[in-house]
Amino acid sequence: MSTNGMTSWAVDLKDVGxxxxxxGSEVLMVILAVVFWLGWHYLQLRExxxxxxxxxxxxxxxxxEAIDRY
Amino acid sequence: MGDNLSALTTVFTEFYYWVTVVFMFLIHVGFCMYEVGASRRRNHMHTLMKNTMVIPLVTVTFFLFGWWIYWAFPNGPWIFEGKGLITEGAYGGDNYTPWSQKMATNLGDRLTGVFWAAFLLFSWTAASIVSGSVIERIRSGAFWIIAVMIGSVTWIIDAAWGWHFDGWMVKLLGYHDAYASGVIHAIAGGTALGVLVVLGPRLGKFRPDGTARDIPPHNPWLVTIGLFLIFTGFWGFYAACNVPVISPETIAGQITGTTWTATNIYLGPTTLSAITFNFLMSLSGGLMVAYVVSKGDAFWTYSGGLAGVIAASAGNDLYHPIQAMFAGALGAFVAYKMHYWVERRFKIDDAVGAVAVHGYAGFLGLVIAGFLLWGQPSSPYEGYATINPLGNMIGAVIMFLVLGFIPAWIMSKILHGMNLLRVPAKVELEGLDFSNHQAYEAAIRDVTSAEKAMVK
Structure with a gap:
């Protein structure tokens, strides 16, 4: 088992991408990233x-007094 | 240097590391500005000189024995033979004693000097991380002994064990820490904590009821510029952790074919593009979360950016950028929350949050990498354990506790027992620069009165 499918470097690098x-989870990761980004705006505006x-x-x-402090 | 291609590769690699060293110098500039900005006016000179003198002291000792340790100890604490597990002496410690001809001007070896310097700048960084946390009460002499300990002994032992293509932690544990979450940051955070436990808080830091007072930085803008410079130097640090270009034949591992590549410190393939993606995304994740969780505090927002990079660094050679961003976000959150929890619970006065930003975020970074990279090869050589959560967890404990906290605690106890660790309360209250200020004011009075006497 390997999280990227590779368990050794016994490969020719010209065949590796x-x-x-x-x-395979790229779309899910992008959705999570969008939620993170929009969530940040929500929290920031609230604060x-x-x-x-x-x-x-x-x-x-x-x-x-604040004006005098310049 | 052989044929033209190998000559060009060698000269390119030599120049590549040289550029990273210049970039990394900015880390030290940043730390100096940051610490001076964070300290109060009556401590500026000592704060500045405390960190500045790390440069010569760690440089000289790293030349004398630090670099030798890196090449002599990859086998670990129990099989010291002066040679690595797989290279059988080809890169053994004997080549890097201070009296070796490789450690000098030598037309037959164009890389040792720049490679030594890149590691040396990591050494300054490790010591400099500790420097900020102990400002305004530690004796400079005590700090400099601790700086040599981490800069030229403990961190480079951990690098030999876990940041070396031949290191026993990589081979046996599958330890993976490409951009030093553990080997620089966790050990430095652990070291800072070990010193702080013995050193104690600054006078006035805690109220009689035990709650903490805020001691604001004297110059937040200097702190900001310092942290920006540290970010900039961090780019150089990342590049310096890579081998810029190498052939499978030179690696002499399992990789087949003839495609040249950049590699991480373990000679496992990666790209400069990958680490550029991931550096920026983890920095951004850290900045965003730190801004929200600290309610827009500039000090913590910048520090959170650093914590973000540090929490992703162990695996930033292999992560997807969005994974790096989330690792960074989590690192900043944990660093911020842990800093204040430890401050409240254990009365630890970490003046710049170094234990949290480097120590806890670095520790977390190793744990995250163990899970996200589970099962991936830790090395291009045969017989190495694959990356796994347990190996990285054990590695995190070795970095933070075994080589970080414990040696620092013992050294601080020794220095404390000799009454060398902390300045007396009177000196702390009047400021470490008191006598410098007295002399400064006297010199001004002297010269201005002399000049006034010349007025006709």
């Missing part, structure tokens, strides 16, 4: 929203 594990909501609670004096 892809050597990554789980060949950013919470951060902005928190910053909106600052009073005007704190806002002026």
């Amino acid at each position: 892809a050597i990554y594990p789980f060949q 950013e929203g919470a951060e902005i909501a928190s910053e909106m609670k600052g009073n005007p004096e704190e806002t002026k």
